[in-house]
Amino acid sequence: MTVPKEYIPHEVEPKWQSSWDMSKYHFDWEDQSRPQYIIDTPPPYPTGNFHIGNALNWCYIDFIARYKRMRGYNVMFPQGWDCHGLPTEVKVEELHGITKNEVSRAEFRKMCKDLTSQNIEKMRETMMRLGFSIDWNNEFVTMEPEYFVKTQKSFVQMYDINRIYQSDYPVNWCPRCETAIALAEVEYDSRDTSLNYLYFDDLEIATTRPELLPACVAVAVNPEDERYREHINDEVEVPIFGQKVPVLADEAVDTSFGTGVVMICTFGDKQDVRWCVKYDLPVRKAINKNGRMTDVAGKYSGMTISECKDAITQELSDKGHLYQQETLEQNVGLCWRCKTPIEILSEPQWFVSVNDDEIHNTADEVNWHPEYMKTRLKNWTDVMEWDWCISRQRVFATPIPVWYCNKCGETMVAKEEWLPLDPIQTEPPEPCNCGSTDFEPENDVLDTWMDSSLTALHVSGWLSEHELRLPTQIRPQGHDILRTWAFYTILRTKAIKGIKPWEFILVNGMVLGEDGHKMSKSQGNIISPDEVVGQYGADAFRQWGAVGGTPGSDVMFRWKDVVSASRFMQKVWSIYRFSMTHLEEFVPDSSDMAQISQENLSLVDKWLLSKLNKLIESVTTSMDKLLFDEAYKSMRTFAWEVLADNYLELVKSRLYGKDPESRKAAQTTLYYAIDTLIHVLAPITPFFAEEMYSRFKEGSVHEQSWPEVNELLIDNDVESKGEVIKDIASNIRRYKSDNGMALNAPLEKVEIYSDVIGNNDIEEIKGATNSEVEVLSGHPQIDYKPVEIKPNMGMIGPKFRDKAGSIVKTLKSEDPEKISKQADEGKIVVSVDGETIELDPDSVEIEKEAMSSGRAVDVMDVDGTVVVVIR
Template identity: 50%
Template sequence: MEIPKDYDPLKVEPKWQKYWEKLGIHRFRRDDRQAPTYVIDTPPPYPSGEFHMGTALNWTYFDIVARYKRMRGFNVLFPQGWDCHGLPTEVQVEKKYGIRKGDLPAEKFRELCVQLTTENIAHMKEEMNSFGFSIDWTTEYRTMDPDYYSKTQLSFVKLYKKGLIYRGEHPVNWCPRCETAIADAEVEYQEKRTVLHYIWFKIIDEGENLTIATTRPEYLPACVAVAVHPSDQRYRKYVGKKLEVPPLGHSVEIIEDEEVDPHFGTGVVMICTFGDKTDVKWVKRYKLPVIKLIDEKGRMSAAAGKYSGMTIDEARKSIVEDLRAMGLIEKQEEFPHAVGVCWRCKTPVEILSKPQWFMRVLALNDRAIEEARKIRWVPEYMLTRFIDWVKSMDWDWVISRQRIFATPIPAWYCASCKQTIVAEEKQLPVNPAKDPPPVDRCPNCGNRKFEPEQDVLDTWMDSSITIAAHAGWPEMDPRLFPADLQPNGTDIIRTWDYYLMVRHLALLDKAPYKTVLINGMVLGTDGRAMHKSLGNYVDSSKARDKYGADALRQWAAIGASTGADIPFSWKDVEFGYRFLRKFWNAIRFASPFLKPELIQQDKNKVNLRPIDRWLLSRLNRLIK
């Protein structure tokens, strides 16, 4: 074979990629019951349309493992799916068309989501193929397709029957911009400079004031109690007395609780519904009333009195102005504060009390930690991150969302008594907005009219059953479960690794993976997180078009250790290209001597020099 003089990866790579696909050498051989299997639970990415450097890094790791295991004789399942549903796609559609989800009929909005997702998948699939990843494309799945989301709905029905899924009203994290509940794992924290306001509260019938420090004066209308530490001698005499809460003037009681930090502010804290998670605990502990101060759009409700209808920021400013006019602000200080924001749109998150669907994950957390300790984590310290997250959880997983593009919750409600009716397994997949419930009459009151569930499922309900889905669940292929390798980035340990664990424990009573491989994040050349807004973003396709896929894969392979962040470096990619060019020239130089007629077939007759024997010994050691 004549080898061209110049190394041109843009010509060479597509040729072999097409050849591999034609031969089907990457496909999982389902009829092969002899070879040992090796299953990789490939993360299904959001079809954003961008195949960024982080994705290139991740899939290079996965591909190295897949190719190595095939060379060792394993029948490798290297699947690929797409996590279609959820906020990322909806937000992208809203931005592209300049609309909000309520501007169009739900079905039309969903059509736009499907259209955009399909386009993005086609582009990302083309990028993956151009990188030469040895994916078995016969396993491709899309979570928005009925054959997949029917499994999501089936898991919902089965866990509902087990009592592990329930509906109730409970405070939840709420994004006012996206107008939906979000889980704890979807709340990010940003350090912001805010103002700590020291406000005078009048002690009723005492002629004295108490000073309370707060960063959220807009929550004053929802103050339902004031708390002090029981050992704080400054305030013991006031416990049980009433305070007048400015600026609206309602009264609340002073109580004591050991969770109050006597060193923060003045040592006196407001309990509001709901400023933070501690407020939620106190309200439940002392059976305090709930004042619903903020609505779904982030505006003040009628409970805010004269501030009703204002945005949160407007209400904060107006209330502070009124307090100042009333002479009730003692002082103000700048204060660094970690603010919870929506992971997708970065809007500050509020806590609202809403009827939602939940999964009882708190009851599974001890078992999740127990199973996680039995699993191999690469690097080992990532187990600590998993355990720390599990132990930090306060609430069950809220699995319902007030959006459109997602798996429908398979449930209806009696129009009369509001009894919940959940779909039968044989009905699935169902869309309650179009399909009838499994009963003609309400089993509770006999009514014949039903209302469909309008909420949809969290997208993690789709992607947290991928391992079972690969194994054919509910009909399981025992060769494919649990997965041998669970690979993902550090950023989704608390979501994907955790949700996979609790969902499979709940459904199958078994941990879903044997080894977890964690990679770090790709940083810009300036050492900061790579992002377009920072001007340090590098499009992986541009790097590939300049130096070829193999050069970029070499950068990913040698650039960092597992679990560590890796800064992108054009210099390292160029080094990969130069190395491959030298490798090409070496093969070209050797090729005239590799003709079949020049190769000695009988190895016993070969007279090897010491250097040849040494090279072969090193090769054999590597192979072993």
């Protein structure tokens, strides 16, 4: 079969993408003969853009999936789509020029669902182009009833064991999105604000939130602050609004901030919540769900928060309550989606109770890579002060399966057999305990993490016709969602089944632009996977993922890495093309390297096979440890430096030669090298490996077994001798190049003085140097004859530097042996323009030529072996 000179990925990759039988990647639920390997794959949010961070993570997953299949595992690489959530609602409102309240709930949900389906198709196309071996038989879509019924059943089960409850408790609230958000969804940013100093009767306080004066329920001082001890348990009047509030003593008050007196409002921040609970303070709701001031704010009712802040600040100033302002840098909590500053509101919400010890202990049961990511998760667990708020005031999400009896007020939670359902569209199948059938449905929906935190349970067969296969084997994910996806999955899996969700978690970093910054539209440094594939192909992109694949660390995208990957494939293709010209009609004695006969192999053949088996050993270890960068670098080094630069140069003469046994030994060695290289490249460059394999053997490389190490072929002594052969040939080629000789130009003779190799080991050196080669014992008898004197101009006195040309000419014309003798006597005397000049011997360099039996020769020291070249 003719192998084209150039490897063209844009012709090869679409061919295999369209012809691969994806059913080969399906997980066999009935197979008990192979060990299972279930991957708890991240379900991306269907934006329509499978971005480069997604692509990097999926490269890692595909490396693992393809490798594990070749190692004999029953692999599930499922694909999910985490559909529900606020971003889709916002996008639908933008596209249709509406708000969610301007159309029916059902119509709005349909718009969201249609957009999501379109986006999934776009992202699926990119994933196929990148060659991911996804088990589409186990695809799941969280917005479909087949999936969200499990979310609803998990809600019911956790409610029944008191892990889910409803309470009127302060939560983080986004006024712009009009919904509660979880603590994990709060982002922080540094912003400048005004610190306002106010008079509270005889006390002075400093606050950044004057708009919360109507919500003030107390002030606090530190009991150790002597300035205010006499005011403890007094009452003071809140300026403008007039309510009387107590002065409390609490050790949490920072005496160094502001005036050392703190205004407690319901609620300004987390500390306000703590104090309100601790001292059982009343709740005065000054801000509503829409971010407007309530009736508690009096004449400011209906204003936005910012409008109210400005108006109250002005009135405080006008009435003499405000006596000082200063700029303060403040860390502000923001909504993750719209970046609006969050408020803390007390509203009836649904919560999941968090058991810190359970999270810690389960995390310890899982193997973490890298290990320090476990500490990040534990640190997050330790700083959580509130339970997980799971109710959202949105539309496109899993409905909370709950009704409220209008007669007695009882909460009716759906039974599992009633699910899936939407309580807004479905009446309870049975009456309330009080006998009433008059119900009010729950309008809130579930946090989308309630869907995605079930992925480990879902892919392992929970609530299906299959036997539960929990724990899964691996969870690959980014470090940015440790506090959400990893945290919530551990919490939910442990609560529902009492089992850890995975055996292993692989945490990858983010992708940075070439400028070293996080990719973003504002930075103008975004690169899409489609752009890279369009220019260099999927396998070049995947190699970039592998070479930068140090789990946990952020990865910089660099075009030069992709270009380098493309060149590497062309190099391997050239190796392959050359090899196939010598292997086309070759049939090995055995296709299994374990059965290889070493009887007719040369030292160099054995050297390569030892290197080859160490490559298998190294790559296997790296892949088992998920060190894809190390695995890839091992393959690259072997292919480029060992195989191409050395072995092929050494055996060309044997491959083209007429000795059938010698040629067959070289063919056999080359056959196993090419076969192994194709196999180990397959997980990282699936299209490239498949194209080579298709011209080499029948079938698909992705259905073959991973190569096994033949320990009998690993021989350190052979490798040491082989390195000597390689280095000698390499040095002679370099010698010819340095001397302007053609690499195939013959030399009269090459003498090798070595105790390591013998005359039986030098066939390849003869072929590579096109010369007579002899191995001798001992050391060569070499004399050195001076042939040229070079002055060191920096060490010749300034008096003679202007005569440098004459000096050089005179030195070259002098008898070198005479000059050498003078140097031994401690002086060099030359004549320049009739003037005698004496030079310091250190100011000249005496070049000598090696002589053997009266002939000029070149002598090389090749790692302790002396090589004499006779031209």
